[in-house]
Amino acid sequence: MPVIDFDTPITARDGTPLKEGEHVITLGLVCAGALEAPHRDDAEMGGHEKLRRKRLADRIYAGRVVGLTVEEIALLKTVTGRALSIYVAGVAWELLDPECA
Numbered sequence: 001m002p003v004i005d006f007d008t009p010i011t012a013r014d015g016t017p018l019k020e021g022e023h024v025i026t027l028g029l030v031c032a033g034a035l036e037a038p039h040r041d042d043a044e045m046g047g048h049e050k051l052r053r054k055r056l057a058d059r060i061y062a063g064r065v066v067g068l069t070v071e072e073i074a075l076l077k078t079v080t081g082r083a084l085s086i087y088v089a090g091v092a093w094e095l096l097d098p099e100c101a
Helices: 027-036 041-044 046-060 071-083 086-096
Strands: 004-005 066-067
Touching: 027 046, 027 071, 027 086, 046 071, 071 086
Parallel strands: none
Antiparallel strands: 004 066
């Protein structure tokens, strides 16, 4: 089971952490936010899937380092690719799945 450090900052191309106000934007913040972001497919998503995503977001918020299944990583890649800017999604993908690069 891969272990992901969700406290890892999302960095700019020059290596400096991206910030929102005074707060550093972390992998956990963007992944949990992407899981919870509304999307046009939500109307067709059943309650079980919504609960699964909510529980995954809760795990990410609660723990800095989280063990994830391959399926959970794939879900995070899907939702970050859909919800985030090209650059931030790309950084998130590299952190979630270093072999994808």
